[in-house]
Amino acid sequence: MIRELALRSTPGDGEPRVRCWSDLWRWVASTVRNRPVLLSEASAAAVFDQAVRDVEADGRLGAVADLVAWPGYRRRLRKRLHDWTVAEQRRDDEPTADEAASTAEWAVFERYRQLLTDLDAEDEAGLSVWASHRLRERNARASTADGDRLVFLDFESRDRSHWRVLSDVLERPRSVDVTLAYYDDPALAEVYLATGSTRERLLELGLVETPLPSNPSRPPGLRAVDEALFRDATPRDARIESSEGLAVWGGPDGEDFGRLVAREVRALCGQGVEPDEILIVFPRWSDQAEIVCEVVRKAGAPIHDASPRALDVEPSIAALLQAVRIPLEDWETELVVRFLRNGQVRPDWERVDRLALAEVASILRETPVFRGSRQILSALERAMGRTDEKDDQAREERRMDRLSKAHEVLKSLIGVLDPLNQSRPWSEHASALRLAAGTLGLGTRDGRALETLWDALEDRAEVLEKLGRGAETVSWSEFVDKLASVTAETLSPRSASTPGSIRTAVVEEVAGCRASHVLLVGLVEGSFPRRSAVQRFLELRPGDEPSPSARSAYARETLRFLQTLGSADRGVLLFYPTTDAKGQPLLRAGFLDDLLGALSSSAESACHRSYARFHPALLDREDLAVTPADVRVLASALAGEEGRLAKLRSLAGDPAHRIVLEGAAAALSALERRRRGTPYSEFEGLISDPAAVASIARSFSPETHTFSPSQLETYLSCPFQFFSRHVLHLKPIEERDELAEDYTERGSRLHDILEEFEKRKAEAVDERSDEQLLVAAIDKVLSRELVELSELDLGLRELEYGQIQRIINQYARQRSAYESDAPSSPVPQWFEFGFGDPDTDHPDFKLSLGAEIVKLRGRIDRIDRIETEAGPKFRVIDYKSGTPPSSKEVADGRMLQLPLYAMAVEKLLFESGDVGLLDVGYWGLKDKGYKPIVFQEWEEVRHTLVERVFHVIGQLRSGEFVVDPRKDGCETYCEYRGVCRIRQVRAAAKSRDVGPTVSAETTVAGRKPRTPRKTKKTTDET
Incomplete structure (x- = not known):
């Protein structure tokens, strides 16, 4: 089977074999000394760009001036220039209605052809015209020896160059055969209208017509289709009675459609048909064609996918296009993350492999920065300068190492890509890009695509040099835009077909091909006939006759369909999609309906099967x-x-x-x-493996781990969440829009502002008002990082300033009520009081129960000292910019932070006992301010609290990390909702022991504490 076959030569001595028209043009060029240079696609595009540029400079673009910047229009205009070149169009020629060009487009064409002449070069279309003229100009001595035979297969060309070649070879001493699809039958006159004029011209050239009879070995059904399809009037009793050799299959679009094709391919191979005797033909290359080829390949059938594929879909080129846009987009974090996760990126940097790059991408995703190379590095540097109270020292060291590696990798990446973003000549851009691609390790897996790209860029640079634009500087943005066009228009190198593989092609490529079995796949409406062939019929008014060109275009479609069916020797299988991906019905190709209509009912039922859908597991098929x-x-x-x-x-x-x-x-x-409705098991987070339990116990032993109250609260909130975060160290990906609020960062700034205000308040010696002190505190905190912010960040910071200003004004009013409700004026003594961390002045706080010890660490937002009638007291305050926890959660022992902080303050600051606990509480900055939580029996609460802490730690050290969240609906917001299978656990109604609870009272200013109501615990709380 021969691809792209137009003519075949049986050579004499010294004559090369010519298999297609492009082979002929190149052979002619190789035999001529002063021949033009054949331009590559990239080189021809550079000449076209120059032509457009020159015409635009002359002010002759006119109405298309606004269109030439659009890639789609430029492609259509290049196609029109190609057609004019092949047709050897002249301005004084009489164009048909659909070929008429605007003055601007013709000006581009003339300038384009003039530039090619100046360069002594030709594109593919121009080479065919030039070669045909040179072939015609040869003298008789250049002809081959007698006995040479040349065969033109399916000669339907309307190109002047092809006719010129045919006229030349007919005048020389050689045997010439020309095949043409034509059948002299009045009932089929409309079908062969497209080749009738060609036949007449061939006869005028002196060729003798010899009708070729239908192959008698072909199945009767196929022979009958050749004779009966598209006849003017076929009576019902003359319908095709035999469908032998013909099969029609309909199935849902997508993979199911591919399965239908793959099944038939496997069946043919099982019948002994050689794979290279099977030809799969598509009306055009499409996503469905790609799916069919992929399913056939997965089914184990050897198939050669001949689909043309642009360079920009190759993995290495796609990664390169990602990289070059990063500096243009000001290092947008999302782009950098996608690039680092691209498996094509393999730089030869120390400590950097594919997993390391993915880890760097995750770290970058967690930063609050959305763009800016300097901002990214600064954010990582700030992160390295902070400590995380939720992690112990070993994990903190690992965190610092990860941040350091991320900083190192991103700094190196910035060093590679940022220098690209400058203006320089085209050739220097290409060299710099090639160097950057090598540094990033692109193309190490398969460098063929990149080599094709480098060749295309060099070709363009060479043409620019010849046009006098070699030294002209080009901005990086312009270069990247043109790079995208080059990769979209340049075809990727395809591997040669291997013997013994199934061939694939589109309808235009099968002229002259023969195969044992032909599978015509994808016969949806608009494929046969193509819409362009019937559009002019649809535009006719009632009573109007179609034009000869419209009739000829439609005739070519019918003949194209018949030739595709006629290329099969033993069988034709036609496939059409019945429904789309959403289950909506699709219409069949019009010619397929004509074919089915030409069959008798018995013949159709014997060969036609159609399915609207299949069972997802294929139980029905x-x-x-x-x-x-x-x-x-x-x-x-x-x-x-x-x-x-x-x-x-x-x-x-x-x-x-x-x-x-x-x-x-x-x-x-x-x-x-x-x-199962049984107690928790290893499938819901209860670890039973002794080695794993022992490892967890060692990791959380007093010698190796210091707990924070927030970690214990996480376990109480959901043990499985603790397991995911603190045992497996899973890092959830934060999906946050660039314009969305960062509540964590804003809460941190609020804490800093309040600390700064209270310090200024305590140290104030002048008569400045609270409002002035607040403004000064806000300005100091929010101005720390202004020099590192982009314009967008500065705008967002301005909006944030207004939000913070409103919250701080609310705080000023809350503070006034807070002071009036207290027995005496509260005196803030400590802010951000830290203990147990290496960067704090206070050691860890130890809890003991018998021989067991637990070490705690933390950071308290604020500690106030208040003088009361019973003596000095202290108060532990935790700021909350969001909704604060309720006192009931503290009373039930679900929120341990405040009472544990109170115990730590007693031990670390007031161990002598001269200052006692007054209360603890959350200060809701958006709510009603400070709400005290009073422990009436503090000694009893402390004892119960210690028991609860040891109960919790005992559970987690024993590997009890069950899926048991305390709140319903957590699956809508939890960071680990994708791995916990909470719905399955809740359906089984599993339960566990939560341990002892803490008792507390809430005191509202000016009121007595309320007696808590006894409530029955629900299953979820239990």
Whole structure:
């Protein structure tokens, strides 16, 4: 089978074999000394750009001046220039209505051709014209020896160059055969209208017509289709009675459609048909064509995918296009993250591999920065300068190492990409880009695509040099835009087809091809006939006759369909999609309807099968399980839904399937265990492996770990969340829009502002008002990082300033009420009081219960001292910029932070006992200010609190990390909702012991504490 076949030469001595027109043009060029340079696609594009530029400079673009910047219009204009060149169009020629060009477009064409002449070069279209003239100009001595034979297959060309070649070879002493699709039957006159004029001209050239009879070995159904399809008037009793050699399949679009094709391919191979005798033809290359080829390949059939693929879809080129846009987009964080996660990026940097780059991407994603190379590095430097009270020292060191590595990698990446963003000549841009791609390790897996790109860029640079623009500077933005066009227009290098593989092609490429079996795939409405061939018929008014050009265009479509069917020797299989991805019905191709209409009812029922949908596991069509994955899904469905285990047992014994099935079996077993209404098990977070439990116990022992109250609260909130965050150290990806508020960062700034205000208040010696002190505190805190902010960040900071200003004004009013409600004026003595961390002045706080010890660390927002009738007292305050926890949560022992902080203050600051606890509380900055929580029996609360802490720590050290959140609806917001399977656990109504609770009272200013009501615990609370 020959691809792109237009003519075939049986050479004499010394004559090369010519298989297609492009081969002929190149052969002619190779035999001529003074021949033009054949331009590559990139070089021709550079000449075209110069032509547009020159015409625009002359002010002759006119109405298309605003269109030439659009890539789509430029492609259409280049296609029109190609067609004019092949047709050897002249301005004084009489164009048809659809070929008429505007004055501006013709000016571009003339300038383009003039530039090619000046460069002594030609594009592909121009080479055909030049070569045909040179071939015609040869003298008789250049002809080949007698006996040479030349065969033109399916000669339907309207190009002057092809006719020029034919006229030349007919005048020389050689044997010439020309094949043409034509049948002299009045009932088929409209079908062969497209080739009738060609036939007449061939006869005028002296060729003798010899009709070729239909191949008698072809199945009767195919022979009948050749004779009966598209006849003017076919009576019902003359319909085709035999469908032998013909099959029509309809199925849902997508992978199911590919399965239909793959099944038939496998069936043909099973019947002994050689793969290279099977031709799969598509009306055009599309996503569906790609899916069909992929499914056939997964089904184990050798297939050569001949689809043209642009360079920009190659993985290495796609990664390069990502990289070059990063500096233009001011280092937008999302772009950098995607680039670092691209598997094509493999720089030869120390300590950097693929996993390290993915880790750097995750770290960058967690930063509050959205763009700016300097801002990214500064954010990492600030993160390295902070400590995290939720992690112990070992984990803190690992965190610092990760941040340091991320800083190092991003600094290196910035050093590679930022220097690209400058103006320089085209050739220097190409060299710098090639150097950057090598530094980043792009193309190490397959460098063919990049080599093709470098060649295209060099070709363009060479043309620019010849046009006198070699030294002209080009901005990086302009270079990147042109780079995108070059990669979109340049075809990727494709591997040669291997013998013994199924061939693929589109309809235009099968002229002259023969195959044992032809599969015409994708016969949806608009494919046969194409819409362009019927559009002029749809525009006709009632009573109007179609123009000869419209009739000829439609005739070419019918002939194209017949030729595709006629290229099969033994069988034709036609496939059409019945429904789209959403299940909506699709219309068949018009010619397919004509074919089915030409069959008798019995013939149609024998060859035509159509399906609107299939079972997701293919239970209704087991024969469509053609890929290994389909086979496993089907076997599992048969076992689960119908109890048929034979197929699953067979696959389980196959090493190729066993590993996958073992994983599926483990998942099903875990699901079954979760559904049981039994106590928690290892499938809901209860670790039972002794080695794992021992490892966890060591990790959280007093010698290796210092707890923070927030960690304990996390465990109480949901043990599985603690396990994910502090045992597995899973880092959730924060999805935050650039314009969305960062509540954590804003809360941190609020804390800093309040601390600064209270310090200024305590140290004030003049008569400045609280409002002035607040303004000064806000300005000092918010101006720290202004020099590092981008313009967008500065705008967002201005909005944030207004929000913070309102919150601080609210705080000023709350502070006034806070002072009036206290027994005496509260005196803030400590802000951000830290203990247990290396950067704090105070040691960790130890709790003991018998021989057991637990070390605690933390950072208290504020500690006030208040004089009361019973003596000096202290108060522990925790600022909350959001909604503060309720006192009931503290009373129930679900929020341990404040009472534990109170115990730590007693031990670390007032161990002598001269200052006692007054109360603790949350200060809701957006709420009603400070709400005190009073412990009436503090000694008893402390004892219960210690028991609860040790109970919690005992549970986690024993590996009890069950999925037991204290709040309903947590699956809508929890960071780890994608891994916990909370719905399955809740459906089983599992429960556990939560340990002792704490008792507390809430005191509202001027009122007595309320007696808490006894409430019955719900299952979820338990």
